[in-house]
Amino acid sequence: MSRIIVVTSGKGGVGKTTVTANLGMTIARLGHQVALVDADFGLRNLDLLLGLENRVVYTAAEVIIGECRLEQALVKDKRQPGLMLLPATQNRRAEAINPQQMKQLIGELSKMCDYVLIDSPAGIEMGFKNAIAGATEALIVTTPEIAAVRDADRVVGLLEAQSVKRIHLIVNRLRPKMVRENDMMSVEDVQEILAVPLIGVIPEDENVIVSTNRGEPLALADNLSLAGVAFQNVGRRLQGESVEFLDLDNNNENFFSRIGKVLRTKIF
Amino acid sequence: MTSDSVLPNVVPTPTVSPSLREENIKFQVRLKTEDGGLQLILPAEAESSIDHTWTELWEQLKHRLNGGDRFWQPQTKVRLMAQDRLLDGRQLKAIADALKEAELQIERIYTTRRQTAVAAATAGYSVEQQLRFSSVVSGKPSQLKEPVAEPLYLELTVRSGVEIRHPGTVAIVGDVNPGGSIIAVGDILVWGRLRGIAHAGCQGNSQCRIMALQMEPTQLRIASSVARAPDKPPKQFYPEVAYISPEGILRIARAADFVRTPIETMEDKR
Ligand SMILES: Nc1ncnc2c1ncn2[C@@H]1O[C@H](COP(=O)(O)OP(=O)(O)OP(=O)(O)O)[C@@H](O)[C@H]1O
Ligand SMILES: [Mg+2]
Numbered sequence: 001m002s003r004i005i006v007v008t009s010g011k012g013g014v015g016k017t018t019v020t021a022n023l024g025m026t027i028a029r030l031g032h033q034v035a036l037v038d039a040d041f042g043l044r045n046l047d048l049l050l051g052l053e054n055r056v057v058y059t060a061a062e063v064i065i066g067e068c069r070l071e072q073a074l075v076k077d078k079r080q081p082g083l084m085l086l087p088a089t090q091n092r093r094a095e096a097i098n099p100q101q102m103k104q105l106i107g108e109l110s111k112m113c114d115y116v117l118i119d120s121p122a123g124i125e126m127g128f129k130n131a132i133a134g135a136t137e138a139l140i141v142t143t144p145e146i147a148a149v150r151d152a153d154r155v156v157g158l159l160e161a162q163s164v165k166r167i168h169l170i171v172n173r174l175r176p177k178m179v180r181e182n183d184m185m186s187v188e189d190v191q192e193i194l195a196v197p198l199i200g201v202i203p204e205d206e207n208v209i210v211s212t213n214r215g216e217p218l219a220l221a222d223n224l225s226l227a228g229v230a231f232q233n234v235g236r237r238l239q240g241e242s243v244e245f246l247d248l249d250n251n252n253e254n255f256f257s258r259i260g261k262v263l264r265t266k267i268f
Numbered sequence: 269m270t271s272d273s274v275l276p277n278v279v280p281t282p283t284v285s286p287s288l289r290e291e292n293i294k295f296q297v298r299l300k301t302e303d304g305g306l307q308l309i310l311p312a313e314a315e316s317s318i319d320h321t322w323t324e325l326w327e328q329l330k331h332r333l334n335g336g337d338r339f340w341q342p343q344t345k346v347r348l349m350a351q352d353r354l355l356d357g358r359q360l361k362a363i364a365d366a367l368k369e370a371e372l373q374i375e376r377i378y379t380t381r382r383q384t385a386v387a388a389a390t391a392g393y394s395v396e397q398q399l400r401f402s403s404v405v406s407g408k409p410s411q412l413k414e415p416v417a418e419p420l421y422l423e424l425t426v427r428s429g430v431e432i433r434h435p436g437t438v439a440i441v442g443d444v445n446p447g448g449s450i451i452a453v454g455d456i457l458v459w460g461r462l463r464g465i466a467h468a469g470c471q472g473n474s475q476c477r478i479m480a481l482q483m484e485p486t487q488l489r490i491a492s493s494v495a496r497a498p499d500k501p502p503k504q505f506y507p508e509v510a511y512i513s514p515e516g517i518l519r520i521a522r523a524a525d526f527v528r529t530p531i532e533t534m535e536d537k538r
Contacts, residue, residue, distance in 0.1 A: 146446075150428045150446060150447050151428070153427045153428040153429075153445050153446075153447065154427060154428040154429040154447065156427055157331075157425075157427035157428065157429060157430050158327070158429075160330070160331075160334060160427075161326070161327040161330040161331060161334075162330075163330070163369065193443075193445055193446070193463075195425055195443070
């Protein structure tokens with residue numbers, strides 16, 4: 001059975017698309033077939049982050065209307081076999097799409113792969129409902145800020161009402177130094193409110209912005225940056241491995257030496 | 269909050285707008301036990317000034333079912349009291365599916381609307397079409413003195429954006445998060461952290477109390493008094509009780525102290 005996971009947040013700009021792109025890349029690298037669905041209709045940018053923009057011909061809407069087959073709309077990633085994208089619709093056709101149609105589309109897509117990751121739009125309106133329609137699991141992305149956590153909480157409630165039972169939390173853009181100085185909520189603070197199991201903590205990392213601009217997800221690099229490793233860990237936890245959480249509290253310099261240690265102890 | 273402290277920004281009883289006192293409480297989905305089965309009561313359309321969308325109704329139903337599934341045996345029969353609500357076949361199926369997920373079965377549907385009765389019959393349910401309530405016409409439902417409903421016991425986290433309304437006492441086993449609220453005609457008990465809004469005695473009973481293991485509310489209301497939490501949270505939390513003192517001030521006391529020094533007026537509650 002393939003897993004259908006929606007990446008959602010409530011508040012905008014907290015990193016849903018970044019998480020979807022990097023996680024998709026990671027899971028594909030781990031040897032699975034992954035389909036990414038851009039359900040942020042009207043504002044598509046998952047294709048941009050993945051560097052696949054110029055290869056988009058058809059989108060979800062054309063499949064739903066019946067103008068093309070699902071296979072035709074899927075964009076395969078040449079750098080990472082196993083990864084494909086179902087792009088979002090940018091024109092007015094997006095307004096006509098309803099949750100029932102989305103659910104059917106996602107169901108069909110799930111037959112072709114091991115994982116379906118759905119990038120959802122901000123908010124809790126129609127676009128959100130479309131994005132969660134076919135999902136059986138959810139990743140809640142939040143930054144350690146009160147407003148973002150509040151919205152995440154609202155979304156968790158809605159997901160629970162929609163019977164999406166497996167929900168995991170990703171805290172993005174954590175700045176350990178600010179947490180130490182009591183200027184930022186800690187991961188524990190966030191968890192205490194949301195009461196959802198934690199699956200990843202992604203530090204604030206300039207490389208994320210650089211990679212976004214290049215259209216090369218961090219997780220594609222050979223030498224993973226700190227955030228890249230964090231994404232990889234989320235992917236591994238998602239497939240059931242137990243992976244220690246990164247100790248973000250120390251400096252980056254000795255970070256790689258410690259990673260080496262962790263890997264070794266895990267392997268033997 | 270320190271023991272027995274008056275909260276800052278306490279608003280004395282008479283100054284609060286009357287709207288606080290006239291909380292119309294009867295417009296949420298309710299589950300009620302009745303001999304051997306359950307009643308699922310949908311809010312009547314004519315009774316609530318607020319127009320409930322189907323989505324809201326459905327979310328309320330799901331929350332109720334998720335929060336209290338230990339109270340019934342599997343395959344308990346449910347009577348769906350649809351009142352004057354228009355439900356189509358798809359919506360009836362959604363309700364039936366939600367009930368099925370909680371291991372409940374629709375036994376019969378009661379409705380005052382012909383269309384709903386037809387839709388239900390078409391979908392294969394037994395239906396009983398009832399006469400319209402006469403009280404609906406009078407237009408002022410809050411004036412009908414209804415007995416207080418049985419307590420509502422929910423095991424869940426009341427999350428941001430969720431509002432629990434109940435015409436009786438509410439007990440929550442779980443947290444009430446910031447942005448969540450509980451509005452009860454009776455008392456409110458939170459076996460967990462109370463961080464959202466709690467309004468006890470919302471139809472004017474100032475004898476009602478709010479109890480929580482950890483009181484850090486955004487706002488507390490009892491009858492028509494309002495109190496806001498102090499800006500700085502205390503270092504340590506104790507179970508606390510909020511009540512209206514004989515002088516009419518909303519106070520908070522440590523639960524242990526509150527039980528030891530009974531307040532005279534507590535006797536003639538309700
Ligand atoms: N861990 C991080 N470190 C630094 N920058 C980040 C990190 N995560 C995300 N960002 C940046 O934050 C911005 C918003 O990210 P992203 O587009 O993924 O958010 P979103 O939740 O998808 O937004 P929207 O709600 O608009 O769809 C981007 O510019 C991205 O580069
Ligand atoms: Mg996005």
